[in-house]
Amino acid sequence: MTKDLKRKIASIAADLALMVFCLLYLFPIYLIVTNSFKSRAEMYDNMVALPKVLSFQYYASALEKVNFAVSFRNSLMLTVFSILAIVILTSMTAWMITRQKNKLSTAIYNLLIATMLIPFQTLMMPLMQEMSIIQRNTGIRMLDTIPGLIYMYIGFGAGMGVFLYSGFVNSIPVSLEEAARIDGCNAWSTYWKIVFPNMKPTTVTVVILDVIWIWNDYLLPSLTLKSKVNRTVPLATAQFFGQYTISWNEAMAALVVTIIPVLIFYLAGQKYIVKGVAAGAVKG
Incomplete structure (x- = not known):
């Protein structure tokens, strides 16, 4: 057996192994999507098979039961304002520290x-x-409020944000900032006009990672948010998993709807992740 043939066989075997691992990784997602269209009887009969009828009735009932519009609004507000604060504060901090x-x-x-x-x-x-x-x-409501939860997320997201931004700031030439100051820019103008635009790859990386984290987080909201009107999407979805019964088909439908927004956002900005993380790991 020649070396070229051995190399080709090894390449094919590696590709097949990669395909198997990908299928195993995607199999839970397949189960969630297919069972979201099945009745409970059909799902218990065969969880792996495709649904006999493609009906969205379980999506409609799931969205109605969890009051999806309210929980989606809460999750959206929580994610957007938390990430805005994390990006602005950690990028400024990283710039000054560096x-x-x-x-x-x-x-x-x-x-x-x-x-x-x-x-x-x-x-x-x-x-x-x-x-x-x-x-x-102080009289300031920190528990059972969206603003209080945003405050906590800012604190927990500060470490990673400063770490990634600090590494990237080292790659920005100091001469650009010196030239801006010569042209009359103060520190505030230099940051917004020179430094922050150059940190776009890291900013996108921080945004994507924090969106996935905050949007899907269950533990911290479950500790702080008790009122139904303040529930986020993960908290609302959890109500299908009762102590004695679980409405699997409706739960699967709610999970699919929960995943879609963050999946779209991730696919739109994934090309920046590797570049941003690699740049953030560079030490000056």
């Missing part, structure tokens, strides 16, 4: 990076107690 390069900026950077290593589960109870103390002493 350009200052003193002991204080290094300490702040290391502190923010250290927060990425702390599991959220260890912070759940202290976080809720701290938010209760703030609410009790």
Whole structure:
């Protein structure tokens, strides 16, 4: 057997293995989509088979039961305002930390990076107690409100945002900022006109990663949001999974509707992810 033939066989085997792994990875998504069109009897009869009738009645009933318009609005507001704040604040922080390069900026950077290593589960109870103390002493509602949850997401998203932006700022020539200052730009104008536009790949990466995280997050909203009017999409979808019964077909339909917005957003900006993450990992 020649070397070329061995190389060709190895290539074909690698491609087949990759296809098998992709099919295994996509199989749960196939189950969710196909069973969202089936009745409970048909689903229990054969979960893997395609639906006999393509009916959207379970989508309609699922959207009605979870009050999807309200939960979608809450998730959209939560995601959009959280990401706007994270992008603006972390990019500014990363720029100043990277350009200052003193002991204080290094300490702040290391502190923010250290927060990425702390599991959220260890912070759940202290976080809720701290938010209760703030609410009790200031009168500002931090629990069971969308603004309070946005405030928490800003804190949890700060570490990763500063990490990615700091690496990318190192790749921006300082001469561009010096030229802007010579032309009369102050620090504010330099940031918005020179620095921030050049950070577009990292900004898109931060936005995509945070959209996937915040839109799909269940744990933090479940701890803070108790009123039905404040429920996000994951919280609303969870009501199909009861203690004694589970409405699988309606739950699958709700999950499909939940996935679609973030999937579209991810596909639209995926080309920036590798570039942004690679640039964010560069150290100056």
